[in-house]
Amino acid sequence: MxxxxxxxxxxxxxxxxxxxxxxxxxxxxxxxxxxxxxxxxxxxxxxxxxxxxxxxxxxxxxxxxxxxxxxxxxxxxxxxxxxxxxxxxxxxxxxxxxxxxxxxxxxxxxxxxxxxxxxxxxxxxxxxxxxxxxxxxxxxxxxxxxxxxxxxCSKFEKLDIFLKINSREIIGEVLYIDDFGDIITSIPNNLINDIKTVEFNDRKINIYDTYSDVKKGDLLVLKGSHGRVELAMNAGNAAKFLGIDIEDKVTLKVINAYS
Amino acid sequence: MxxxxxxxxxxxxxxxxxxxxxxxxxxxxxxxxxxxxxxxxxxxxxxxxxxxxxxxxxxxxxxxxxxxxxxxxxxxxxxxxxxxxxxxxxxxxxxxxxxxxxxxxxxxxxxxxxxxxxxxxxxxxxxxxxxxxxxxxxxxxxxxxxxxxxxxCSKFEKLDIFLKINSREIIGEVLYIDDFGDIITSIPNNLINDIKTVEFNDRKINIYDTYSDVKKGDLLVLKGSHGRVELAMNAGNAAKFLGIDIEDKVTLKVINAYS
Amino acid sequence: MxxxxxxxxxxxxxxxxxxxxxxxxxxxxxxxxxxxxxxxxxxxxxxxxxxxxxxxxxxxxxxxxxxxxxxxxxxxxxxxxxxxxxxxxxxxxxxxxxxxxxxxxxxxxxxxxxxxxxxxxxxxxxxxxxxxxxxxxxxxxxxxxxxxxxxxCSKFEKLDIFLKINSREIIGEVLYIDDFGDIITSIPNNLINDIKTVEFNDRKINIYDTYSDVKKGDLLVLKGSHGRVELAMNAGNAAKFLGIDIEDKVTLKVINAYS
The missing domain is CATH 3.40.50.10790 (S-adenosyl-l-methionine hydroxide adenosyltransferase, N-terminal)
Incomplete structure (x- = not known):
């Protein structure tokens, strides 16, 4: 082989x-x-x-x-x-x-x-x-x-992924912006289990399963295929729309959870 | 194999x-x-x-x-x-x-x-x-x-390619714009057999065999390698020059035919 | 094989x-x-x-x-x-x-x-x-x-690479600009052996071995991996910064040589 x-x-x-x-x-x-x-x-x-x-x-x-x-x-x-x-x-x-x-x-x-x-x-x-x-x-x-x-050798350079969790909010960083303009954060998917709505950098956004759950041009937060929370726009470029770049910090506050 | x-x-x-x-x-x-x-x-x-x-x-x-x-x-x-x-x-x-x-x-x-x-x-x-x-x-x-x-399964989604032919003109649509900026239309090559000059969206353009038959920067209509009529510019980007995008409608009128 | x-x-x-x-x-x-x-x-x-x-x-x-x-x-x-x-x-x-x-x-x-x-x-x-x-x-x-x-066949088209050397200066041309924005010239690396500083199109630039020998955003001249002299910017796009394009002429004057 x-x-x-x-x-x-x-x-x-x-x-x-x-x-x-x-x-x-x-x-x-x-x-x-x-x-x-x-x-x-x-x-x-x-x-x-x-x-x-x-x-x-x-x-x-x-x-x-x-x-x-x-x-x-x-x-x-x-x-x-x-x-x-x-x-x-x-x-x-x-x-x-x-x-x-x-x-x-x-x-x-x-x-x-x-x-x-x-x-x-x-x-x-x-x-x-x-x-x-x-x-x-x-x-x-x-x-x-x-x-x-x-x-x-025993020593080598290590990078840290930024992630800070407290009772009010999660602060992560942008690790990748793909060619669709989807923003892939450092926040693990499981941190948004059972949550309906978040504030993403002070903007209220609903969590959905996939892009077509919202209208074209609307933003959504989703559990991403990298295993990390993503912010995306259906049929649009979220990163350009929001002016967000790689390694920018992002803040997620839970607004509304499924009970 | x-x-x-x-x-x-x-x-x-x-x-x-x-x-x-x-x-x-x-x-x-x-x-x-x-x-x-x-x-x-x-x-x-x-x-x-x-x-x-x-x-x-x-x-x-x-x-x-x-x-x-x-x-x-x-x-x-x-x-x-x-x-x-x-x-x-x-x-x-x-x-x-x-x-x-x-x-x-x-x-x-x-x-x-x-x-x-x-x-x-x-x-x-x-x-x-x-x-x-x-x-x-x-x-x-x-x-x-x-x-x-x-x-x-017997049913599946179908797309239509737009093509309308009447005695005065052919109306097609743009199916692809390649990385040269050539505009590939839905109009089959054989519809421009024996034709010398057309109006393409009201612009008079001659039909040639290949790019270098015209001066640099000049437009031409040609029988394209996709089997469809193309509009191109020798050493230039026809789509940008004309502001034409994918799925735009295009109109072709015969001005002058070989007799 | x-x-x-x-x-x-x-x-x-x-x-x-x-x-x-x-x-x-x-x-x-x-x-x-x-x-x-x-x-x-x-x-x-x-x-x-x-x-x-x-x-x-x-x-x-x-x-x-x-x-x-x-x-x-x-x-x-x-x-x-x-x-x-x-x-x-x-x-x-x-x-x-x-x-x-x-x-x-x-x-x-x-x-x-x-x-x-x-x-x-x-x-x-x-x-x-x-x-x-x-x-x-x-x-x-x-x-x-x-x-x-x-x-x-015995005849075929030939291209010339422009290179003119005289006692005061070397005039070459830009053969390639890579995706980093590094400017690859027609000037062979060995022509800058033992040289510390040059004027590149009237701009004084030091010669170094590699990008990180200068601060981020600084220009350097180096012996390039194509075997030709390159002009680059550490962590930046030299070609965009200088407005230089492929086939532009470039001039190199020795300012300072290692003795």
């Missing part, structure tokens, strides 16, 4: 194709899946990785490169872990981008990549996706032991 | 990757092709499906999810049919998105998916692409019989 | 998928890689091809369609060559788009495609990507000899 290498970067167009060339040159017998190449922030990328990782097959290798510190002294991490008993491998810079997925793992080992034998010969200072991350992933997919490529 | 699953959605970035993870988890031995994830309207998606379906190999499974009614009571359809003697399978919501391709089929059977055994265990209310459509496609690609997943 | 067909076009969304359908219909046992479908200019596409070609495996077939002259009398070229001892095949219109990659080849043979047996039956005048380029690539990937599809 073919190994899967999936790519999550902020590279936009073109550069991901070079990574694919590099990978296929080392291991022609691999399946490559683009997760997204349009990430804007490290935390956003970290959340998207965490949000999709469970849906990929055992043994999938995730190459995650949102790396404003490329070419500086930041480490390159390889994580060998298990989520829900499914082995997954993560490769990325040590800037927190892997940390939200690691936090979900039942068990894991973190390595720092150091063995230049598994990098490209000429390593640029500005495109490690091509010169380091892609070749490491390809070599691992071919069966090279991670012990051979890196050495275990 | 690998089965092909092709994806046509309005999901933008990220969400299609989760569908791919789900598919490969169920059937690692499948080829996935992205058709587009940037559809804006149901009719546009229906037209694009119809426009590309003949170019795909026998047995291709099309997963078509432009689904503003996700999570409501709308049915989920599986179509097992033949176009030009080539078997094709379509999976999508019952909102008309499959209907323009079905209309081209020589023979077909329509099913409603109901067997939850072939969905993911937890079905969200807002992401059936991941929870229902992708797993159904993967199971069919592995050989599960459609009879096992759905039951035949 | 599967042959790789890689696609570099200006087709945006949707149309590339039809090319993939056509390819898989002819040869199901091929790997397709999208390089980019967002090219704006012929020279830009030619540069991107040249910039990535070395990173792809032996035998990769590049289908390169930025083709404003589609349907006119321009020829269709097939190039069978070697770069750094690695065989590569290029297919594209004779408008210069292949010429920058050809210029890097140790040896090559250029053919004009003429044998309609290897095109689709109905060839449109506006979508040769689907009707000619994709089927030719698929047939070659299946082992059809290029001699069978085309005849050798």
């Amino acid at each position: 073919k190994k899967i290498i999936s790519l999550l970067t902020d590279f936009g167009t073109f550069y991901p194709a070079i990574m694919k060339g590099v990978i296929f040159k080392i291991n022609p017998d691999v399946e490559i899946i683009d997760i997204t190449h349009s990430v804007n922030r490290i935390k956003e990328g970290a959340f998207l990785l965490r949000s999709c990782i469970n849906y990929f097959p055992d043994g999938t290798i995730f190459v995650v490169v949102v790396d404003p510190g490329v070419g500086s002294r930041r480490n390159i991490l390889i994580v060998d872990g298990k989520i829900d008993n499914s082995p997954k491998i993560l490769i990325g810079p040590d800037n927190g981008i892997l940390s939200l997925a690691i936090a979900e793992m039942d068990s894991y080992k973190v390595y720092q990549a150091f063995n230049k034998k598994y990098f490209l010969k000429d390593v640029s200072r500005s495109f490690h996706g091509r010169d380091i991350f892609a070749p490491i992933a390809a070599h691992i997919s071919k069966g090279v032991s991670i012990d051979e490529i890196g050495k275990t | 690998k089965k092909i699953i092709s994806l046509l959605t309005d999901f933008g970035t990220f969400y299609p990757a989760i569908m791919k993870g789900v598919i490969f988890k169920i059937n690692p031995d499948v080829e996935i092709i992205d058709i587009t994830h940037s559809v804006n309207r149901i009719k546009e998606g229906a037209f694009l499906l119809r426009s590309c379906i003949n170019y795909f190999p026998d047995g291709t499974i099309f997963v078509v999810v432009v689904d503003p009614g996700v999570g409501s009571r709308r049915n989920i359809l599986i179509v097992d049919g033949k176009i030009d003697n080539s078997p094709k399978i379509l999976i999508g919501p019952d909102n008309g998105i499959l209907s323009l391709a079905i209309a081209e089929m020589d023979s077909y059977k329509v099913y409603q998916a109901f067997n939850k055994k072939y969905f993911l265990k937890d079905v969200s209310r807002s992401f059936h692409g991941r929870d229902i459509f992708a797993p159904i496609a993967a199971h069919i690609s592995k050989g599960v019989s459609i009879d096992e997943i759905g039951k035949t | 599967k042959k790789i067909i890689s696609l570099l076009t200006d087709f945006g969304t949707f149309y590339p998928a039809i090319m993939k359908g056509v390819i898989f219909k002819i040869n199901p046992d091929v790997e397709i890689i999208d390089i980019t479908h967002s090219v704006n200019r012929i020279k830009e596409g030619a540069f991107l091809l040249r910039s990535c070609i070395n990173y792809f495996p032996d035998g990769t077939i590049f289908v390169v369609v930025v083709d404003p002259g589609v349907g006119s009398r321009r020829n269709i070229l097939i190039v069978d060559g070697k770069i750094d001892n690695s065989p590569k095949i290029l297919i594209g219109p004779d408008n210069g788009i292949l010429s920058l990659a050809i210029a890097e080849m140790d040896s090559y043979k250029v053919y004009q495609a003429f044998n309609k047996k290897y095109f689709l039956k109905d060839v449109s005048r506006s979508f040769h990507g689907r009707d000619i380029f994709a089927p030719i690539a698929a047939h070659i990937s299946k082992g059809v000899s290029i001699d069978e599809i085309g005849k050798t």
Whole structure:
């Protein structure tokens, strides 16, 4: 069975194709899946990785490169872990981008990549996706032991997801805005169980199951498919309408609960 | 030979990757092709499906999810049919998105998916692409019989393509605007056989074979590669220039014919 | 081992998928890689091809369609060559788009495609990507000899990369602006060896190794991963900030060199 290498970067167009060339040159017998190449922030990328990782097959290798510190002294991490008993491998810079997925793992080992034998010969200072991350992933997919490529390390950068719950309100942050303009917050779905109406940033909004439960152009709050509370507009762009951006804080107050 | 699953959605970035993870988890031995994830309207998606379906190999499974009614009571359809003697399978919501391709089929059977055994265990209310459509496609690609997943049904939503022909003029509608800004209408190419010049929405435009037959920045009408009349601008964006949008009506009057 | 067909076009969304359908219909046992479908200019596409070609495996077939002259009398070229001892095949219109990659080849043979047996039956005048380029690539990937599809030709369109070096300054041109807004020039990296500071279009800018060597929002000049000098902004879009576009001329004056 073919190994899967999936790519999550902020590279936009073109550069991901070079990574694919590099990978296929080392291991022609691999399946490559683009997760997204349009990430804007490290935390956003970290959340998207965490949000999709469970849906990929055992043994999938995730190459995650949102790396404003490329070419500086930041480490390159390889994580060998298990989520829900499914082995997954993560490769990325040590800037927190892997940390939200690691936090979900039942068990894991973190390595720092150091063995230049598994990098490209000429390593640029500005495109490690091509010169380091892609070749490491390809070599691992071919069966090279991670012990051979890196050495275990105990410390790595961690990101916090903001979430504050008190008796009057829940304060979360925006983790992702999807291409529909739906606002995905850090607030877990189960916190709005049995609730009918909330104030979302002081705006009264009803909670519904799905978009078409409200009229076109109306806002709704729903239990989102990421497992987190979402604010959306039926047939419209909620984020643009409300002027809300990634990492903005959002406040949820319960107005009305089912008794 | 690998089965092909092709994806046509309005999901933008990220969400299609989760569908791919789900598919490969169920059937690692499948080829996935992205058709587009940037559809804006149901009719546009229906037209694009119809426009590309003949170019795909026998047995291709099309997963078509432009689904503003996700999570409501709308049915989920599986179509097992033949176009030009080539078997094709379509999976999508019952909102008309499959209907323009079905209309081209020589023979077909329509099913409603109901067997939850072939969905993911937890079905969200807002992401059936991941929870229902992708797993159904993967199971069919592995050989599960459609009879096992759905039951035949006789009624389904149909879309109409607008086209009105009279002695003075042809009135059609815009079905697609491509990334060049070319305007693809509902008017079949053969209706402009032997014609030199038309009035397109009261603007006199000559008919040519291809873009470079006119100067840069000039408009032309041509027999398009979708089999429908197109309005284009050489090295420019006709739709932006004319302010024309999808589903707008367009009028074509013959000014001048080859005798 | 599967042959790789890689696609570099200006087709945006949707149309590339039809090319993939056509390819898989002819040869199901091929790997397709999208390089980019967002090219704006012929020279830009030619540069991107040249910039990535070395990173792809032996035998990769590049289908390169930025083709404003589609349907006119321009020829269709097939190039069978070697770069750094690695065989590569290029297919594209004779408008210069292949010429920058050809210029890097140790040896090559250029053919004009003429044998309609290897095109689709109905060839449109506006979508040769689907009707000619994709089927030719698929047939070659299946082992059809290029001699069978085309005849050798000695003349083809060539593009020049602008670069003028004198004692006071280097004048180059912008070959690509990537999705970060980094400005990739035609000036080879080795021309800024041992230099600390330059005037870039009369603006004094320091040369650094990588983005994070400067503060967020600051400009830097660096030796780029394309092998050419780049102008970038840490965590910002240099091209937008400076109002610089593809094919603009840029001037570099040495202000300060390491002694």
